[in-house]
Amino acid sequence: MRPIRIIYLLAVAAALLAGGVRAQESSECLDCHEDRELTGKRNGRTISVFVDAAKLKSSIHATVDCIDCHADLAGKELPHADELQRAACGSCHDDIQALHAKSLHGQAIARNDPLAPRCQDCHGSHEVVRVKDARSPVAPLRVPFLCGKCHQEGATVQRQRTIHQDNILENFSESIHGEGLLKKGLIVAPNCASCHTAHSILKHTDPASSIARANIAKTCTQCHAEIEAVHRKVIKGELWEKESHRLPACVDCHQPHKVRKVFYDQGMADKDCMRCHSDATMKATADGRSLAVRPDDLSHSRHAKVSCSQCHSGVSLSRVRACETIVQKVDCASCHAEVGQVYQGSTHGQLTAKKDANGPTCKECHGTHTILGKTDKNSATFPTNVPRLCASCHREGEKAAKRYKGTQHDIIEHYTESTHGKGLMKSGLTVTATCTNCHTAHGVLPKKDPASSVNPKNIAGTCGRCHYGIEEKYEKSIHATLVGKTKQELPVCNDCHSAHTIRRADDVGFKLDIMTKCGRCHEKIADSYFDTYHGKVSQLGYTKTAKCYDCHGSHDILPADDPKSHLSRANVLKTCQKCHEGATRRFAGYLTHATHHDPKKYPFLFYTFWGMTSLLIGTFLVGGLHTILWFPRALQLRRERDKAERETEAAGAAGGAGPEPTDQAAVPETPKTPEAKGESDGA
C-alpha cells in the first residue's frame, strides 16, 4: 500500500505543479520519471520506473517523444495509471517487427514462453543506440555474448529448450570466425547474426531460414563471395559416393560453430621435408632408428593429402632445417580430438599417460605413414584383421595377457572358435563382431569400470548395437534391472552366452549348457527339473526335450504370474503345444519341476514315492532274508549231491564201463533218498 500512496502523492504534487495540463510533452514525463526513487507496479511486482534523461538524450531515440513509443499514454491525464502496454517498437520498425514475429523468438513470445527474448532484451530500452556504436549490446564484438546470455552452455534456454547444437559459444570462440572477431577484433568477422540474421532467426529445417540447406551457401557467400573460384576440396569423396544426387552444402564439411581451426603451420611444403627424408639411409643420431620416409607409403595412405607439418607440428619456416624446432611427438588428437579424448580415458590411454611401455599409442594399432582407413582391407584395423591386431598383445603369453588378472583366458583362441569368430574368419562377414565392436576401439576399459562397454550395466546396450531386437526383449524381461527390481545380481548377455566362447543358440553344446547356466542362480528349480523326464533326457546329452528356455522363453523371460509370460494362464497351453500337439488344459497341469522330496508342495508325489519305496524295501527285506537263510542249506545239498556223484563215478569206474543207472526199476525207490537226507538234516 505504501508505494502506491507515495506515487499518488507525487502524482498529485506533479499535477499541481503542472497545472493539470495534457501529458504530451516528454519533459513533462521526465518531471516525474527523473526521480530515481520512482517506482511503479507491473504484474503485481514493484519495479523502478526511473528514466535516465541523459542516456535518453544520447540515444538514437533522443528526438522521439515518450508517447511515440508509449502510445497508450497519448492524451491521458497525469499522473497516469500503473499498468502500461509495452513500448510499441513496431509502430516505427514495422518491417523488423514483422520479421521478428515470424522468427523462433517471435514464435516463443506468441506462445507466452517466459524465456522468449523481446526487443529490449537485445537492444535495451531508453538507452538504445546505433548498431555500429560500440556501446550497443548488438555491436559486432558484443553479439556473441548477447546471444550467449541464453545460448551458452548451461544457460536455461540451452538446457530447457530443444537446441540441437551444444557448446555453441565455446565452439564459436575457438573457430576461425570467433578468433577473428574476439581475438583479432575484426568487426567484419562474422558474429551470430551474420549467419542466423538478427531478427528472422529460424530453424535450419525451415526453408526460409538463412541456415537452411538451400540457403546456407548464400549466407556464407555474403563474405566468402568468391569461394567457388578458389575452393579446391569441392567434395568429400565419401559423401559424393554415398549421396551422389545431392551437392554438399558448406556445413557438410565445415561444421557450424566449429568452422576450421588451424593446428598447423601453413606454408611448409612436403617436398622441403622430403629433401632429406627421402634418403633411405637416413638415421637418427640419437638412437640410430631410420628416419627415412618412403613417399609411396604416404601417397597410398589415408593421410595422402595431409602435409608432413600437419602432424609433425612445431616447424619453423624461417630455419634452414625447419624441423629442428619440433619438440613434440606427433599428436593425432590435434585433428582427431574426440577420438583422442576417448583414448585418454581408456586403459590404453591411461597406461600411456603413466609412461608405461605396455600402453599402446595410436601408431601401435594404426601404423604411422602407411595409415589406412578401417574400411581398407589392407588396414590392420579392417574387421578381419582386428583379432590379429589385438592378439599381438592379448594372446596368452604376450604382454597384455601377462598383466591381466581376470578370468578370461585364451581369448583369441576362444574368440576364433566362437560364432563371432567363425562369422568373421570362416564366413568372412565383416559385419560380425570383432574385438572392437564389444570393447570399443578407443575407449577400451576393464569390465569392472562402470564406463566400460562390457560392464554388466552396459553390456546389453553393447550387444544390442547389433542384436537390437534381442536387447529390446531383454529389457522387458524379469532379468532386466528395470523390471526385476532386486538387490541380487541380474544376469546380462554374457552370463548365459559367455564372453569369448559365444556359440550359436542352436548349437547342441549351448542348449545343454544353458540348464546349468540357469541353475547357477535358480539352483533348486534346476535340480527339480533334472528329476523330471525333460531333465533326465537332457542329462543324457540330448536336446529334443524341453529346456528351460523352451517353456520360460529366453530373452523375454517373465515370472509365470505375469500375463505376458509364456507360462501365464493364457499362454501356458500354447507353450506346451509347441511340442505336445494334442495337449489339453489338463495336460498343462503336469508338474514340470516336481520333486518327491517336498511333502508340503507335492504331497501326492511324496507319499507315492514313500509308498513305493516301502514296498520295495519290504519286498527286498523278506526276499533277501529268505535267500540268506536258504543259502547254507542249499550249499549243504549241493555238497552232498557232488559227493554222491563222485562216489557213483568211482563205483562206475570200478565196475567198468557199465550202462548208466537209468533203468525204470530204480524209479520207485529213489524218493526215499531225499526224504532220508531231510530227516538226517533235521536231526
Add this chain to the structure above:
Amino acid sequence: MAHEPKGVHFERFTRLNRVLHIVMIVSFLSLALTGMTLKFSYTGWARFLARFFGGFESAGYVHRMAAVLMIITFATHVTDLVRRKNREFGSWRALIFGPDTMLFNGKDLREFTGSIKWFLGKGPRPRYGRWTYWEKFDYFAVFWGMLVIGSTGLMLWFPELFTRVMPGWFINVATIIHSDEALLAVGFIFTVHFFNTHLRPEKFPMDLVIFTGRMPLEEFKADKPGEYEELVKRGELEKHLVEAYPPIVLRGIRAFGYTALTIGLLIVLWIIYAMLFAYR
C-alpha cells in the same frame, strides 16, 4: 557227464511257456536297460548306454517296442490260461483251486513255515510239489508288475491322451510308480529270482529247465519230491518223460542264458552303484 545228462528227463514246462519266458527275457532286459538309462541319467553309465542304443530317441523306441512285446507276451499267456482252463481243467474253479494252482493256499503256508524251520535246522526240507511258494510269488510279482508298470507306462507314452481325463499331475505320480515299480521288478528279478532259481548252490550256475523245459529225472525227484510222488501215485509220470536235448542245442541255450544272466547282474551292480555313490 553229470552236467550233460542223457537219458530220461522230466518235462516241466510246455513249449509255449518256454518261448514266452525267452521273449520276456528279451523284452525285460531291453526295458530294464533303456528304462534304467533314463532313471539313472545322472551317471556316466547312462550316457554310455544312451549312446549304445543310438541316442535317447532310439532308446525310447526300443523301450516302447519291448513294452509292446511284453504286452503281447502277457496277452498270449492270459489267452493260453483261458485255453488251458477249457482243455485241461474245465472250469476256472478247477484251475484256481486245483492241486497245481498258482494261487497261494494252505499248502504254501505249510511249506513256507516248513522251509523256515529247515533253514534254521529245525525240520526236514519240505516235500515241494508242482509250484513252490517262491515260484508262485515270482509269478504274481511279474503279473502285478506288468499291470502296474504297463498301465503307468501307457500313461507316460500317451500323456496327451490320458490327460483328457486325468489331471496333469497324474503323469507325475505315474512317473514315480512306473519307475519305482520297475526298480523293484528289476531288483527283485535280478537278485532274488536269480538266486532262487539259478544261483542257489543246488542249481548253480544256472537252471536250464525254463529254457529246455526238461530236467534229469533224478534232479526232479530231489527237487520236487511232492510232485514226483503225486505223479507216480497217479501213474502219470510216463507221460512227462522225454529225451534230453542234444549238446549243441544246450550250448546255444546256455549262451543265451548266461548272456541274460550277465546283463541282469550288471544292471544290479549299476543300480547299486547309482544308488550308493551317485543318488540324488
